[in-house]
Amino acid sequence: MGDQNKWTSVSIPHTWNANDVMDEQPGYYRGVGWYKKTIYLPKAWSQKEVYLYFEGVGQVAEVFINGKSVGKHIGSYNAFSFDISPYLNFSVDNTLNELVVRVDNSHNENIPPLAADFTFYGGIYRDVNLIAVNKVHFDCDNYASTGIFIQTPLVNETKAVLNIKGAFVNGSNAKRNILISQQIFDAEGNLYAEQKKVYNANAGQKLEFEQEWNNLKGMHLWSIEDPYLYRVVSTISDAGTKEKLDQISNPLGFRWYQFDANKGFSLNGKPIKLIGASRHQDFKGLGNALSDDMHVQDVLLLKQMGGNFLRIAHYPQDPTILEVCDRLGILTSVETPIVNRITETEEFSKNAKQMHLEMIRQNYNHPSLIMWTYMNEVLLMPRYNKGSEQQEKYFTAVAKLARALEDITHGEDSIRYTMIPNHGAWDLYNKVGLTKIPKLVGWNLYQGWYSGTLEDFGKFLDKHHAELPDKPLLITEYGSDADFRLHSFKPERFDKTVEYTTLFHQAYLKDMLSRPFVAAAMIWNLAEFNSEQRAETTPHINAKGLLTFDRKPKDSYRFYQANLLKTPYLQIGSKEWDKRTGFAISAKNLSSVQPVTVFSNQQKVTISLNGKEIERVATAQGMAKMDIPFVNGVNELTASSNENGVQVLDHVTIQFQLLSQDLKNAKLPFQSMNISLGDKRYFFDAVAGQTWIPEQEYQPGSWGYIGGQIFTMKGSTRTGYGTTKHSIGSDLDPIFQTQRTGIQQFKMDLPNGTYDLSLLFAELLSPTKANELVYNLGNAAPPEEFKERSFNVLINGQEILSGFGNNNYLEPLHAITTKHRILVSNNEGITIDFKALVGEAVLNGIQVRKVY
Numbered sequence: 001m002g003d004q005n006k007w008t009s010v011s012i013p014h015t016w017n018a019n020d021v022m023d024e025q026p027g028y029y030r031g032v033g034w035y036k037k038t039i040y041l042p043k044a045w046s047q048k049e050v051y052l053y054f055e056g057v058g059q060v061a062e063v064f065i066n067g068k069s070v071g072k073h074i075g076s077y078n079a080f081s082f083d084i085s086p087y088l089n090f091s092v093d094n095t096l097n098e099l100v101v102r103v104d105n106s107h108n109e110n111i112p113p114l115a116a117d118f119t120f121y122g123g124i125y126r127d128v129n130l131i132a133v134n135k136v137h138f139d140c141d142n143y144a145s146t147g148i149f150i151q152t153p154l155v156n157e158t159k160a161v162l163n164i165k166g167a168f169v170n171g172s173n174a175k176r177n178i179l180i181s182q183q184i185f186d187a188e189g190n191l192y193a194e195q196k197k198v199y200n201a202n203a204g205q206k207l208e209f210e211q212e213w214n215n216l217k218g219m220h221l222w223s224i225e226d227p228y229l230y231r232v233v234s235t236i237s238d239a240g241t242k243e244k245l246d247q248i249s250n251p252l253g254f255r256w257y258q259f260d261a262n263k264g265f266s267l268n269g270k271p272i273k274l275i276g277a278s279r280h281q282d283f284k285g286l287g288n289a290l291s292d293d294m295h296v297q298d299v300l301l302l303k304q305m306g307g308n309f310l311r312i313a314h315y316p317q318d319p320t321i322l323e324v325c326d327r328l329g330i331l332t333s334v335e336t337p338i339v340n341r342i343t344e345t346e347e348f349s350k351n352a353k354q355m356h357l358e359m360i361r362q363n364y365n366h367p368s369l370i371m372w373t374y375m376n377e378v379l380l381m382p383r384y385n386k387g388s389e390q391q392e393k394y395f396t397a398v399a400k401l402a403r404a405l406e407d408i409t410h411g412e413d414s415i416r417y418t419m420i421p422n423h424g425a426w427d428l429y430n431k432v433g434l435t436k437i438p439k440l441v442g443w444n445l446y447q448g449w450y451s452g453t454l455e456d457f458g459k460f461l462d463k464h465h466a467e468l469p470d471k472p473l474l475i476t477e478y479g480s481d482a483d484f485r486l487h488s489f490k491p492e493r494f495d496k497t498v499e500y501t502t503l504f505h506q507a508y509l510k511d512m513l514s515r516p517f518v519a520a521a522m523i524w525n526l527a528e529f530n531s532e533q534r535a536e537t538t539p540h541i542n543a544k545g546l547l548t549f550d551r552k553p554k555d556s557y558r559f560y561q562a563n564l565l566k567t568p569y570l571q572i573g574s575k576e577w578d579k580r581t582g583f584a585i586s587a588k589n590l591s592s593v594q595p596v597t598v599f600s601n602q603q604k605v606t607i608s609l610n611g612k613e614i615e616r617v618a619t620a621q622g623m624a625k626m627d628i629p630f631v632n633g634v635n636e637l638t639a640s641s642n643e644n645g646v647q648v649l650d651h652v653t654i655q656f657q658l659l660s661q662d663l664k665n666a667k668l669p670f671q672s673m674n675i676s677l678g679d680k681r682y683f684f685d686a687v688a689g690q691t692w693i694p695e696q697e698y699q700p701g702s703w704g705y706i707g708g709q710i711f712t713m714k715g716s717t718r719t720g721y722g723t724t725k726h727s728i729g730s731d732l733d734p735i736f737q738t739q740r741t742g743i744q745q746f747k748m749d750l751p752n753g754t755y756d757l758s759l760l761f762a763e764l765l766s767p768t769k770a771n772e773l774v775y776n777l778g779n780a781a782p783p784e785e786f787k788e789r790s791f792n793v794l795i796n797g798q799e800i801l802s803g804f805g806n807n808n809y810l811e812p813l814h815a816i817t818t819k820h821r822i823l824v825s826n827n828e829g830i831t832i833d834f835k836a837l838v839g840e841a842v843l844n845g846i847q848v849r850k851v852y
Helices: 041-049 292-305 317-328 346-363 389-412 426-432 456-469 497-511 555-564
Strands: 032-043 050-056 060-065 070-072 080-083 095-106 128-133 137-139 146-157 159-170 176-185 192-203 207-217 230-238 244-250 257-261 264-267 270-272 273-277 307-310 333-335 369-373 417-423 440-443 475-479 518-523 570-572 577-584 591-600 604-609 613-618 625-631 635-645 647-657 674-676 681-686 690-694 705-706 743-747 751-760 790-797 797-806 816-824 832-837 846-852
Touching: 070 080, 128 790, 137 244, 137 604, 146 244, 159 176, 159 192, 159 230, 192 207, 273 292, 273 475, 292 317, 292 333, 292 555, 307 317, 307 518, 317 333, 317 346, 333 346, 346 369, 346 389, 389 417, 389 426, 417 475, 426 456, 440 456, 440 518, 440 832, 456 475, 456 497, 497 518, 497 555, 555 570, 555 591, 570 625, 570 635, 570 647, 577 591, 577 681, 577 690, 577 832, 591 604, 591 635, 604 625, 625 635, 625 647, 751 832, 797 816
Parallel strands: 264 518, 273 307, 273 518, 307 333, 333 369, 369 417, 417 440, 440 475, 475 518, 577 647, 674 690
Antiparallel strands: 032 095, 050 080, 050 128, 060 070, 060 095, 137 159, 146 159, 159 207, 176 192, 176 230, 230 244, 257 264, 264 270, 570 591, 591 625, 604 613, 604 635, 635 647, 674 846, 681 690, 705 743, 743 832, 751 816, 751 846, 790 797, 790 832
């Protein structure tokens, strides 16, 4: 990246980490990259001041014009601008000027964030603007803000107080009489209020101004249901000639709000439960280099879910986000990117304060924004040994920085609330004082996921209310991983299934809705996002999103739609699982019963299969659950409701492969089967259009394993089977993460014919210690003991793998598939023998397909 002689054409926004964060190699490029562009400027601009405005660069940027350094900016997530006028050439029209930007996303202990469960992309990943202003203009050097700051210190149903502050610059070489006007236009474009004032400005002088309305009346309030926006148009004119010199437009919304430790949140005097999600700014295949339209689409998806709050986490995001929240009626918070830990240096503190100040100045005028936050889970990765004197000093430094950020916020904005989002270490955050410093306390809680039970969540809420009775409570994170390919009819904690995640959200939402003192529920996360260091069933992805990485809805998204939307809603759950497999009830009853959930805000739902009504079911907590008797082949499933004359319906076509436990059942001739060993889940491989079924023990006439046990992570306090490690060489991680160890045989009593048989293996133990992610809260598993293993594999008595083990082909954490063509005759079926030589034999999966 640092070789300036190797230029590649790119479009802005751009990141150089869009692909390497998803490959098989640990880590991704963090270093220097250079951008170069030739800009052509009209000669007339020599009489103006020209600025370069960057919306965001990750993470350190130095800008050069015509070979000279213009300035440097630190931090990935705030905007910055430079006056480049002194460095430009204006000899004739379209004079060539060269812009070069050096960008560096290297780790730096003095630049937050230091470590986090997301990827630190490099590049010029947001828009860049070239701005030319007259010599007399609004202040362009105020931390890349508009230079205008609007505040409504008093709003009620009858009147409002409006204050507008700012500054302008007389960059000309003469004294000027300047007219500053503030015009407020309503949403229809009508002039609502206006003020004008003349200022005498000396050459080169910057003047501050303040204009205030003390008794505005007849305001149309901004609310979630009716996000009515005014526009404040600030104009600089020559007081004599009336020539317009500069003009800026900012949004204005009249609203008031309050957090109460007992009653929760209210907007314009009406109690409202804030329910929404947090959001990261990346997208599948693009990294964080998204277009404005893609940012808009994310907020629309939140609105279409019925959400009314967006936690912009863990850093300020594209300015489009707050603009669309203003328009759609989505309340928001935005936070400084101090995550997990700090560095106890003056430089780190300086950078943190600078970022916080930039964030406030740049986002000040948005009516959707109601709180400034900072220090997400800052005690998650404390430095030094627990209980040491050094660590106590470190905690003192954290609290000192928190108070400094709190003071900056109050000095800049006395109206909005402040908040620190904490992870669930109750005693630690209270001890350090972080529950006392901000106005609000946020908790990121995962009881029933990383550890504990779902019942522990409500207990934590009650503990906060009892022991911090004066602090309003917000749940700033909660969620569980849902791999949309994984399903279970008996879900359990940490199995990554869609069904467990639905149970998780059911329990959490019920607990929060039943407690008025819980002000906000912020789901983690709106969409899946990249976390390069993660493995699990979806490598490099944090799968807690309500939407997939490419923004397809999961059942958890549908659950919230059913519970939050006011308009009639109905959707069949898990409709992505449109190619299913199951076993016939009996030789006579050729159907397979599997549960289906319909998400709806209607009272009752009618389900039909292939045109025949199956059942009419009452909904509970936005869900109607029923058992569907799927038949072999095409299954047309329809769900509908007709209430108050309004009909809503949904339809899905499911191709069902009906299997028989009697593999020689003539009514259901065997075709294929995919079996996941050591597993209790169904896995849908959407690419191949195949469903993998969980293992079973062998019964004569049927199929299954003989001997062995389910692989479990030693000392794991999470799921009772499998591993979270990624096996290189396959996208079928859920299959390669489970296995049966010590297996002796696998038998399939298949009819005579020719079959293709694939055996899937992975060595799930490794001599290299894996890094335990601190974000996976709870007790870490003890180190696993890697042992040599070697075994032979025989199919119908013929040895097909000899001395197969982790000292040859079975390389640790690599996916291995062997494929064999088998001729079955004399009704012998297929018997696979595993003969252990050293250690135990293992098997992860079996695929068998009849050829002839």
